Amino acid sequence: MTKVKTNNLLTPAQAAKDLVISVATLRKYSLIVERTTDNSQYFERNSQNNRLYTSKNIEDFKEMVKLSHGLKMTLETSAKQIYPTADVKDTSDAKQDDEVSELHATIAKLESENKKRELTISELQEELADTQKSKEQLQAELTTLKQQAAEKAENETAKKDENIKERVNEKVSDDKKSHWWNRFKA
Template sequence: MSKVKTNNLLTPAQAAKDLGISVATLRKYSLIVERTTENSKYFERNSQNNRLYTQKNIEDFKEMVKLSHGPKMTLETSAAQIYPTTDAKDKTETKQSDEITELQTTVSKLESENKKRELKIKDLQEELADVQKSKEELQVELDTLKQQAEEKIENNDPKKDENIKERVNEKVNDDKKGHWWNRFMG
């Protein structure tokens, strides 16, 4: 491995040497920084996915270690003082954005359900119109049969009277089988 710095980026071995620590300890510091910043890609990486460090990173690590030696301080608490954390404003904006997205989804679902209900209402209205038309046709036929019955009574023809009663009974029984609410509920 070359000891030449490329684009002012240091390999983990070079950064550890500059800090006077092991590569494993440098990795530990890096993980603390990534957790604190909530950014797993805080450090640049090479093609082998190894972290690369700037001189500013080295200075920040030194400050983090120095602060951690203070009373009631840990590496984590000192990292929180040095490294930027996610702003509360960013969290609020993200939360609001999530809520807006959720509301838009809910509105879309409600609009979809409303369209389905409107189609169902339209279908039911058409079915009701068909049933009303059938009822009117049956009423016309019943009126015709009643008129024929009255004429037969006037003519005093008993055979015709029985024939009309049979036709009326057939219509009533057919009507009971196919009543509109039976078709609607079925």
């Protein structure tokens, strides 16, 4: 809201009287202009937030109404011919360009993050393959160690069995010599 001297500005009642319309109709025209220009502050306002009108505004309203009486013309289409909308389009185009730039930046960022993730995934896959190879090698070593342990156990068992047999045979032969009846045979 701007502070403006009200000497050369008309109140809604004065403007409606000059246009020979009601204040409600003036409000309707004002809303059409504000929508067309995409500027809710197109008209000056007083401290009570009431619109204030210049003589140029009154002339533009008269022209807008005059144009709207033509074939296939509405107040909205005639307002678009009178009031500047190019600035609005430029602003909206600039906003769209900014949004498109932001989207491109976001896409580039996401693609970069995606490439980093793919690289991490491939590194993890290589690490997993290396770990699986290490596991297979350890499994093979374990199998070899089990076989060696089994062979060693068999050899030790065979040696023990042989030792036991030798002792038994020695004992038996000692027993044969040491029995009292063997003394009489000689």
